[in-house]
Amino acid sequence: MTKQYFATKSLAHLLEEMRGDNRLRRVLGPVTLTSLGVGAVIGAGIFVATGEAAAHTAGPALMLSYVVAGLACIFAALCYAEFASMAPVAGSAYTYAYTTMGELFAWIIGWDLVLEYVVGSAAVANGWSGYFQVVLDGIGLHFPKALSSAALSYDAGTGVFTATGALFNLPAVLIVLAVTLVLVKGIQESAGINTIMVGVKVAAVLFVILVGAFYVNTANWTDNFAPFGWTGLSFFGHPVAGQTTASGEPLGMIAGAAIIFFAYIGFDSVSTHAEEAKNPQRDVPIGIIASLLICTVLYVAVVAVLTGMVPYNQIDPNAGVAKAFEARGLHAAKFIISAAGVAGITSVLLVMMLSAPRVLLAMARDGLVPRGFFGDVHPRFRTPWKSTLAVGAFVILLAGFLPINALLHLTNIGTLFAFVIVCAAVLIMRRTNPQAARPFRCPWVPLVPTLGILTCLMLMFSLPVANWWRLIVWLLLGLVIYFLYGQRHSLLGCELRKQSITR
Numbered sequence: 001m002t003k004q005y006f007a008t009k010s011l012a013h014l015l016e017e018m019r020g021d022n023r024l025r026r027v028l029g030p031v032t033l034t035s036l037g038v039g040a041v042i043g044a045g046i047f048v049a050t051g052e053a054a055a056h057t058a059g060p061a062l063m064l065s066y067v068v069a070g071l072a073c074i075f076a077a078l079c080y081a082e083f084a085s086m087a088p089v090a091g092s093a094y095t096y097a098y099t100t101m102g103e104l105f106a107w108i109i110g111w112d113l114v115l116e117y118v119v120g121s122a123a124v125a126n127g128w129s130g131y132f133q134v135v136l137d138g139i140g141l142h143f144p145k146a147l148s149s150a151a152l153s154y155d156a157g158t159g160v161f162t163a164t165g166a167l168f169n170l171p172a173v174l175i176v177l178a179v180t181l182v183l184v185k186g187i188q189e190s191a192g193i194n195t196i197m198v199g200v201k202v203a204a205v206l207f208v209i210l211v212g213a214f215y216v217n218t219a220n221w222t223d224n225f226a227p228f229g230w231t232g233l234s235f236f237g238h239p240v241a242g243q244t245t246a247s248g249e250p251l252g253m254i255a256g257a258a259i260i261f262f263a264y265i266g267f268d269s270v271s272t273h274a275e276e277a278k279n280p281q282r283d284v285p286i287g288i289i290a291s292l293l294i295c296t297v298l299y300v301a302v303v304a305v306l307t308g309m310v311p312y313n314q315i316d317p318n319a320g321v322a323k324a325f326e327a328r329g330l331h332a333a334k335f336i337i338s339a340a341g342v343a344g345i346t347s348v349l350l351v352m353m354l355s356a357p358r359v360l361l362a363m364a365r366d367g368l369v370p371r372g373f374f375g376d377v378h379p380r381f382r383t384p385w386k387s388t389l390a391v392g393a394f395v396i397l398l399a400g401f402l403p404i405n406a407l408l409h410l411t412n413i414g415t416l417f418a419f420v421i422v423c424a425a426v427l428i429m430r431r432t433n434p435q436a437a438r439p440f441r442c443p444w445v446p447l448v449p450t451l452g453i454l455t456c457l458m459l460m461f462s463l464p465v466a467n468w469w470r471l472i473v474w475l476l477l478g479l480v481i482y483f484l485y486g487q488r489h490s491l492l493g494c495e496l497r498k499q500s501i502t503r
Helices: 009-018 031-042 042-086 095-101 103-136 170-185 187-215 251-264 267-276 280-309 320-327 330-364 385-401 405-432 447-459 467-490 489-500
Strands: 152-155 160-163 234-237 238-241
Touching: 009 095, 009 187, 009 320, 031 187, 031 280, 031 330, 042 095, 042 251, 042 267, 042 405, 042 447, 095 103, 095 152, 095 330, 095 405, 103 170, 103 330, 103 385, 103 467, 170 320, 170 330, 170 385, 187 280, 187 330, 234 280, 251 280, 251 447, 267 280, 280 320, 280 330, 280 385, 320 330, 320 467, 405 447, 467 489
Parallel strands: none
Antiparallel strands: 152 160, 234 238
């Protein structure tokens, strides 16, 4: 039994699986994949998380926070690109862990990815609801109070949920429902809609940078560039370096990198679509690396403009960019930015909800979750339609009833954990399969994967301790499911048991 936990799938077996009939449709090229990456990354980071992090965690030093977070992502991206070129199948980090670390680690990371994409989608849907209601307010329309926000609010300091008096967040529910139906229809349609929205929001981001640059006051940078310090490291709630809040949450530039890491979530989702790429060995690495580089440059430029236009302690934490333009008398710009925020956050939601069903599909093919449901590919649309509907229903529940601040940080720690596994998996695969074909090779191994592991762990330890406990609870729940169902129905486990009987 113990042998099954550490049994790996061979690379040859993965490549053989690609030749099966129950495959997804290969319709995505390098431009579309890059657009999916940009669509997943740019949105909630600029339009939701930036104002909060600049005002309360890092100040103008948030520019460097984005660089630190971007470096961690670049290390992980190079590792993702190598694996995606070697094994272009659905599943992303789950599949990579299965080929290097064994079934138990694969289950853990697959369960973690589901957490990342589902909880992240709910957080994004909450952010979309806020911006959509700002746009409606601008034209004199309003949602009823009982249907305009989550039913619960969350106090990060005490960890207590309280009722808000609202029934549920109707705009968030409606956008999740609409995106779910689009995703069931097909990847090509989904990618086409995403490309349009990416064009809209990149234009808005360039508008912010180019117009906002004329209103920058450099004294806002030079007078107090790092008001909360340059660090912000902690270990399970115990400060190691830097300041903390009264409730023990780290403050500083590195702490800011951990908080805004949510802004980078999504570039890894490009690898979950490797099975739908026309030429995955070439196109997936291009999509991953190009989208990450584009987004890092745009993020740093927007933060520079935001903190230059408004002193960090006057930035609105809920809609920092739009309110910064309003403070300078650019009221029309506020409406333009809010409208672009709706489009931008929609594309983030679309890509994140596109990714979760494909991880479940990979797990179902291995027998770890019910194959008849999560592994069912629609005969006409060629999409994992049942798992897409299930993910949509779960996201609707979270988005309708839970507030964004209860969802945001949990997504960060889950993603960072996935990146650590992928970087470690490259080191293992180089040793166990040194002769395997690698159309794209991660450079400077073992340096790059090692730096990826260390920087991601550094950011994980810069998050509030409550996020660690939530991650542990989620992983323990996943282990219960694995031992009750997954290990008994695992195709690899069944094969190992047959071999032991014949001996």
